[in-house]
Amino acid sequence: MVSEAGVGPNILLAVKQVPDVSELRLDPVTHSLLREGVPSVLNPYDRYALEAGLRLKEIHGGRLTVVSMGPPQARKALQESLALGADEAVLLTDRAFAAADTWATAYTLSVFAKTIPFNMVLTGLKAIDGETSQVGAELAEFLDIPHASYVRKIDLRGDMQGVTIERQLENGYDVWELPLPCLLMVAKEFGQPRLATLQGYIRAKRQKIRILTAHDLEALGANSAYFGLKGSPTFIPKVSPPPAKPPGTIWSGDPKESVRKLVDALSREGFV
Amino acid sequence: MSTEKFDAIVVGAGPAGTSAALTMAKGGLSVALIERGESPGAKNVFGGVVYKWPLEEMIPKFWEKAPIERKIIDHRMVILGKDSGFSVSYKDDYLGMETRGGFTALRSRFDPWFAQQAEEAGATLVTSMPVSEVIEEGGRVVGIRAGRGKENELYAQAIVAADGVMSTVLQKAGIRGPPAAEDVAIGLKEVIELPSDTIESRFNLKRGYGARLDYLGSVARGKSGGGFVYTNSNTLSVGIAVLLSHLLELRCKPYEILDEFKSHPVVAPLLEGGRVKEYQAHLIPEGGLQSIPPLASRGVLAVGDAAMLCLYPEGTNMAMASGVMAGKTILESKKTGDFSIQRLMLYERLMKESYIFKEHSRKKNYHNVLTSGDRFNTDYPDAITEIMRNILVVDGVDRGTKHAAARKVIRDKVGYVRVLRDLYRDIWSALPW
Ligand SMILES: Cc1cc2nc3c(=O)[nH]c(=O)nc-3n(C[C@H](O)[C@H](O)[C@H](O)COP(=O)(O)OP(=O)(O)OC[C@H]3O[C@@H](n4cnc5c(N)ncnc54)[C@H](O)[C@@H]3O)c2cc1C
Ligand SMILES: Cc1cc2nc3c(=O)[nH]c(=O)nc-3n(C[C@H](O)[C@H](O)[C@H](O)COP(=O)(O)OP(=O)(O)OC[C@H]3O[C@@H](n4cnc5c(N)ncnc54)[C@H](O)[C@@H]3O)c2cc1C
Numbered sequence: 174m175v176s177e178a179g180v181g182p183n184i185l186l187a188v189k190q191v192p193d194v195s196e197l198r199l200d201p202v203t204h205s206l207l208r209e210g211v212p213s214v215l216n217p218y219d220r221y222a223l224e225a226g227l228r229l230k231e232i233h234g235g236r237l238t239v240v241s242m243g244p245p246q247a248r249k250a251l252q253e254s255l256a257l258g259a260d261e262a263v264l265l266t267d268r269a270f271a272a273a274d275t276w277a278t279a280y281t282l283s284v285f286a287k288t289i290p291f292n293m294v295l296t297g298l299k300a301i302d303g304e305t306s307q308v309g310a311e312l313a314e315f316l317d318i319p320h321a322s323y324v325r326k327i328d329l330r331g332d333m334q335g336v337t338i339e340r341q342l343e344n345g346y347d348v349w350e351l352p353l354p355c356l357l358m359v360a361k362e363f364g365q366p367r368l369a370t371l372q373g374y375i376r377a378k379r380q381k382i383r384i385l386t387a388h389d390l391e392a393l394g395a396n397s398a399y400f401g402l403k404g405s406p407t408f409i410p411k412v413s414p415p416p417a418k419p420p421g422t423i424w425s426g427d428p429k430e431s432v433r434k435l436v437d438a439l440s441r442e443g444f445v
Numbered sequence: 446m447s448t449e450k451f452d453a454i455v456v457g458a459g460p461a462g463t464s465a466a467l468t469m470a471k472g473g474l475s476v477a478l479i480e481r482g483e484s485p486g487a488k489n490v491f492g493g494v495v496y497k498w499p500l501e502e503m504i505p506k507f508w509e510k511a512p513i514e515r516k517i518i519d520h521r522m523v524i525l526g527k528d529s530g531f532s533v534s535y536k537d538d539y540l541g542m543e544t545r546g547g548f549t550a551l552r553s554r555f556d557p558w559f560a561q562q563a564e565e566a567g568a569t570l571v572t573s574m575p576v577s578e579v580i581e582e583g584g585r586v587v588g589i590r591a592g593r594g595k596e597n598e599l600y601a602q603a604i605v606a607a608d609g610v611m612s613t614v615l616q617k618a619g620i621r622g623p624p625a626a627e628d629v630a631i632g633l634k635e636v637i638e639l640p641s642d643t644i645e646s647r648f649n650l651k652r653g654y655g656a657r658l659d660y661l662g663s664v665a666r667g668k669s670g671g672g673f674v675y676t677n678s679n680t681l682s683v684g685i686a687v688l689l690s691h692l693l694e695l696r697c698k699p700y701e702i703l704d705e706f707k708s709h710p711v712v713a714p715l716l717e718g719g720r721v722k723e724y725q726a727h728l729i730p731e732g733g734l735q736s737i738p739p740l741a742s743r744g745v746l747a748v749g750d751a752a753m754l755c756l757y758p759e760g761t762n763m764a765m766a767s768g769v770m771a772g773k774t775i776l777e778s779k780k781t782g783d784f785s786i787q788r789l790m791l792y793e794r795l796m797k798e799s800y801i802f803k804e805h806s807r808k809k810n811y812h813n814v815l816t817s818g819d820r821f822n823t824d825y826p827d828a829i830t831e832i833m834r835n836i837l838v839v840d841g842v843d844r845g846t847k848h849a850a851a852r853k854v855i856r857d858k859v860g861y862v863r864v865l866r867d868l869y870r871d872i873w874s875a876l877p878w
Contacts, residue, residue, distance in 0.1 A: 371596065371598070372596045373596065375599070
């Protein structure tokens with residue numbers, strides 16, 4: 174659904190909850206990530222998208238809706254989005270959504286997106302855990318709207334008829350014009366995201382997060398065969414850690430002696 | 446945006462703060478509970494025994510739903526000699542019923558659960574928000590600040606300082622300074638993983654029930670310190686506490702004391718094969734009665750460790766009980782619409798009549814015992830070792846002779862008068878029971 178022109182843009186923002194990397198530990202034996210008990214936080218890249226949405230709202234007014242698909246603890250990421258100034262938060266949560274790949278994730282998000290009016294969809298560039306950078310583009314395809322990635326600047330036309338953006342490139346930038354509605358994947362070059370305030374958190378606590386289950390989405394016309402693991406055309410047969418680095422060498426004792434050993438070793442390896 | 450005013454702001458969602466918030470929220474007050482950690486308990490450390498009272502007053506039959514590790518039925522007190530241990534133990538299934546003998550808990554699970562009860566009662570919990578300043582107006586504290594700008598300010602009729610031993614709120618409000626080195630101990634704790642079956646056979650326990658072992662005597666190289674081993678479901682909480690001023694005199698790292706405790710021949714077999722899962726350090730108030738700051742001052746009610754109410758090994762119950770009384774005081778103020786500083790003094794009156802002050806008064810010598818003399822950490826433990834070794838070795842010397850030798854050890858090591866005086870007075874401050 175696309176909103177009528179007038180009162181400012183309706184922006185939909187997709188955010189993901191990811192494990193707090195500062196609390197992540199590796200299993201010393203299997204080297205796999207120990208996710209259990211690790212607090213979840215708002216995907217750091219999504220903060221830039223949120224910042225973009227908030228700045229657009231400051232300029233044009235309108236309404237910012239945040240949606241996430243994830244387990245119940247994803248509420249925390251949504252609450253943080255509300256604290257930062259989003260108007261509404263929606264959580265798509267159900268066991269049926271579990272273990273979705275990017276396709277199934279994008280499909281599920283698109284079902285919800287189609288139920289609300291929007292002029293623009295924003296996503297982060299990538300999630301720090303999955304890191305595929307696919308969900309944004311796939312979501313755009315499901316919604317049948319154009320998209321751009323690496324977006325670092327957004328100039329929305331006041332009549333809601335189009336948007337001029339800048340895309341960050343390796344050495345330089347592109348300027349694109351896109352019609353609305355469109356989907357933009359926001360890069361960190363967009364600018365420093367703001368911090369939530371005490372008053373913001375308190376207001377967020379008062380706001381209800383709307384919860385939608387698989388059943389609710391089916392009622393909205395979704396095909397439940399496309400949800401979660403069962404709806405995922407790709408799967409991950411194996412996750413392997415990067416090969417362990419050989420241990421370093423430590424020379425202690427007399428500094429002169431240690432330096433000599435270091436120089437010897439470096440020249441042996443052909444570095445000096 | 447409106448900067449609304451709360452009835453009360455509680456800073457810190459530990460046992461003290463959550464108790465205050467829960468009490469007030471149940472009474473219908475608007476309460477903001479502000480915690481710096483990512484979740485309540487995220488930054489908290491403690492040995493692990495929580496008591497039935499006063500938790501039950503707030504949450505009847507909590508033992509049916511709280512995240513309890515084990516219900517304590519075996520209380521052991523061990524006086525450590527250099528290589529020996531003299532234990533007294535009391536074991537009773539009665540203590541396990543309804544957690545009468547207390548229960549072990551892990552703060553990272555217990556605190557969030559407890560804070561959730563306050564939230565469900567209507568308190569507004571905000572996490573990841575360190576309070577950095579107080580806002581003063583006309584000689585009283587009227588709000589707090591957690592960052593720059595108006596959006597990080599919050600105002601209330603009354604402020605509860607529940608932010609622990611280093612209390613930012615009390616320090617910023619000028620109600621007390623940082624605690625002195627002889628008024629705090631440094632507590633170190635490890636969580637050591639062991640299969641629950643191993644814990645049950647090693648400590649002779651039934652499933653779900655636990656033991657607490659408190660160690661006195663030669664724990665910290667002859668200085669004032671204690672140790673503990675508490676049983677959780679599939680971990681042990683193992684730790685020591687040493688008076689900070691004594692640690693400074695010892696000029697050693699606190700973990701060296703913990704390592705010595707863990708390798709003591711009486712302790713080591715209990716931990717064998719365990720894997721250290723967590724390591725934590727925290728200050729513990731040990732200053733006793735004389736270190737308690739003004740409890741109700743300038744619109745701020747001080748509770749728990751912020752008010753230095755911990756009386757080793759009881760801290761959580763003191764924290765909760767004071768939180769409840771602060772909550773009740775503010776409820777009274779709300780009823781009469783009188784939040785004046787005088788009216789808030791009710792908290793101090795309630796406290797003075799409570800278990801907390803009765804216990805602190807009874808143990809008023811505690812701090813003296815800690816800071817003065819080595820007899821509890823060296824002389825008595827040495828004497829006990831010498832006497833017990835002599836008596837328990839059957840070597841053809843008659844017991845009469847041995848008893849005489851024991852009396853001589855007591856006379857030489859501590860002196861009869863001292864023993865009598867200690868038995869009459871100081872020992873009751875030093876013992877946990
Ligand atoms: C260890 C590990 C194991 C995995 N195992 C499997 C598996 O067994 N089977 C399988 O199919 N997949 C698996 N995945 C993939 C996982 O499902 C993806 O993480 C998920 O589909 C999102 O893709 P992404 O993380 O790459 O997001 P990206 O495409 O990198 O994210 C880009 C942007 O899309 C948005 N976005 C992404 N996800 C969501 C969401 N859930 N809700 C709202 N917005 C979102 C955000 O704005 C984000 O910034 C695994 C991932 C990991 C890390
Ligand atoms: C090693 C050790 C073992 C112990 N063993 C036991 C035991 O077995 N049984 C027992 O009953 N007691 C024990 N204690 C004592 C017990 O832990 C304390 O007495 C008790 O936790 C005090 O509760 P409190 O709520 O006052 O403070 P705390 O538990 O310290 O809680 C204070 C809270 O305030 C938060 N905070 C601090 N500053 C700020 C700020 N500026 N802004 C916002 N929030 C802030 C903190 O993050 C924390 O959540 C032990 C202590 C230690 C260190």
